[in-house]
Amino acid sequence: MKVAGRQAIYRYPLLTRASHWLWVLAFVVLIGSGLQIFNASPNLDASDKSDAARRVLAIGSPADGVGTTTLFGHTFVTTGWLGWTDDGMGEKSAHAFPAPIIIPGYQDLAAGRRWHLFFSWIAAICWLAWLISSAIKGNLREMVLRPSDVPKLWPMQAYYLKLRKQPPPHGIYNPLQKAAYTTVLFVLAPLVVLTGLALSPGIDAIANPLTVAFGGRQFARLWHFVGMGLLVGFFVIHTFQVATQGVVNQMRSMISGWYQPE
Amino acid sequence: MRRRLFLASAASALAGCGPIGSALNNNDSVRRILASAEGLNHFLIGTRGLAREYRDNDVDRHFRVNGFATPPDTRYTDLVARNFAPYRLIVEGAVERPQTFSLAQLQRMPQQTQITRHDCVEGWSAIGKWSGVPLGGLLDTVGLRNDARYVVFRCMDNDGSGNLYYESLDIHQARHPQALLALRLNDAPLDPDHGAPVRLRVPTQLGYKSAKWIGQIEVVGSFATIAGGHGGYWEDQGYEWYAGI
Known part of the structure; x- marks a missing residue:
């Protein structure tokens, strides 16, 4: 196939494209509903049971009209953004994350849990199906960071910072992309899936060692939140890069599969 | 310019989550589909251990x-x-x-x-x-x-x-x-x-x-x-x- 007179390559198979977009949907829903769930008890403790002495993050409202965020004991005033926020009912009140970014867009823990527990299945199945299929087909090999890629990481960064004219020689994905994909697929995704599993219905009773491995129930909640935050970080950088590095070509390739090399 | 457009669209997409979620959450069919996860979890995991x-x-x-x-x-x-x-x-x-x-x-x-x-x-x-x-x-x-x-x-x-x-x-x-x-x-x-x-x-x-x-x-x-x-x-x-x- 030719796009703009040049030879395009079929970069993404159907399963990759379908799971990518389904994952985007699940990711957005899981974050919104996860923040809804967080709002019901807006503390994260590095312990098994709730323990104020081991509190890492607390979002609260010490007085009407004031929102605060306390991280490792340091308190910041975050009125309007965190702690004292839009409640989705036309008022501001004591809610950790604001209603426009939680699902549903007002306080409803029961509904938030239902969204979260449904889409966690979608996200986990997508991740596993894509991982297994990519491992079998071999295209996973192109994405995994290898020891030989490590010396190329800085030259690639230097190229992005315009300190170097040419990127180091690489395959379909450059060494920084490989590092990002490897971290997401093999560190962050397993982290959120396993901590989510430890918090899932009925799992603690049949697999308590999983909860213990993350430091207990509240600690698993903390890791789950940290994993989410890092995935959001990847999502922001990834979306920014797609938006600034030939957005039409990038979007076309993830929709139709055809990518136009430069 | 592109960066500003990106930030603006990201912010509006983010703020759309709640209202869209609310609208869908009010739909009975959506609620039934979401609730199906409870039956699946009960069936698969149940009360063991x-x-x-x-x-x-x-x-x-x-x-x-x-x-x-x-x-x-x-x-x-x-x-x-x-x-x-x-x-x-x-x-x-x-x-x-x-x-x-x-x-x-x-x-x-x-x-x-x-x-x-x-x-x-x-x-x-x-x-x-x-x-x-x-x-x-x-x-x-x-x-x-x-x-x-x-x-x-x-x-x-x-x-x-x-x-x-x-x-x-x-x-x-x-x-x-x-x-x-x-x-x-x-x-x-x-x-x-x-x-x-x-x-x-x-x-x-x-x-x-x-x-x-x-x-x-x-x-x-x-x-x-x-x-x-x-x-x-x-x-x-x-x-x-x-x-x-």
Whole structure:
């Protein structure tokens, strides 16, 4: 196939494209509903049971009209953004994350849990199906960071910072992309899936060692939140890069599969 | 320019989550589809295994009080004033020998003690030392009929609008070795705020299952005709009936 007179390559198979977009949907829903769930008890403790002495993050409202965020004991005033926020009912009140970014867009823990527990299945199945299929087909090999890629990481960064004219020689994905994909697929995704599993219905009773491995129930909640935050970080950088590095070509390739090399 | 466009579209996409989620959440079909995960989780995971048991020094001496206010009506305050002497736990429904139990009778039955973690659906956890009558033992005492499917717990507290709190377990969950009719918390008789004189303690399920201030236990074939028909006060508000931990 030719796009703009040049030879395009079929970069993404159907399963990759379908799971990518389904994952985007699940990711957005899981974050919104996860923040809804967080709002019901807006503390994260590095312990098994709730323990104020081991509190890492607390979002609260010490007085009407004031929102605060306390991280490792340091308190910041975050009125309007965190702690004292839009409640989705036309008022501001004591809610950790604001209603426009939680699902549903007002306080409803029961509904938030239902969204979260449904889409966690979608996200986990997508991740596993894509991982297994990519491992079998071999295209996973192109994405995994290898020891030989490590010396190329800085030259690639230097190229992005315009300190170097040419990127180091690489395959379909450059060494920084490989590092990002490897971290997401093999560190962050397993982290959120396993901590989510430890918090899932009925799992603690049949697999308590999983909860213990993350430091207990509240600690698993903390890791789950940290994993989410890092995935959001990847999502922001990834979306920014797609938006600034030939957005039409990038979007076309993830929709139709055809990518136009430069 | 591109960067600014990117930031603007990202911010508006972010702020759209809540309103779009709300609109979809009001759709009955969407809610039914979302709720299907509960059945799947119940089927796949179910009520297996045991809740972890802890040591004495893990216990929260001041166990958190949550949920409805301690019943304020005279029926309950009279019971407290008379140290629960007139209290009778009614056990009836699909049982061979319907009975009532005084607190003294319950205290004379074989007791079990467990130090377990209580996980609230809100997200917090606390550890308590609970003692009382194993629920399975009480069900053996009254004998279940063949049509028994669920054990319904009716409580003495209400939500302020007159809706009484209630909960239910299936027979398998009710016979779980750690399901307890607790009479004591942290080596003292339950106090009114923690559900005196009798509360349920089901450490393998979320806190709302562990109903406080129980007055009556009714064994039924179905809970469809009780209150909202979902098997519990919070279940009638949309929370899962299957609330395993």
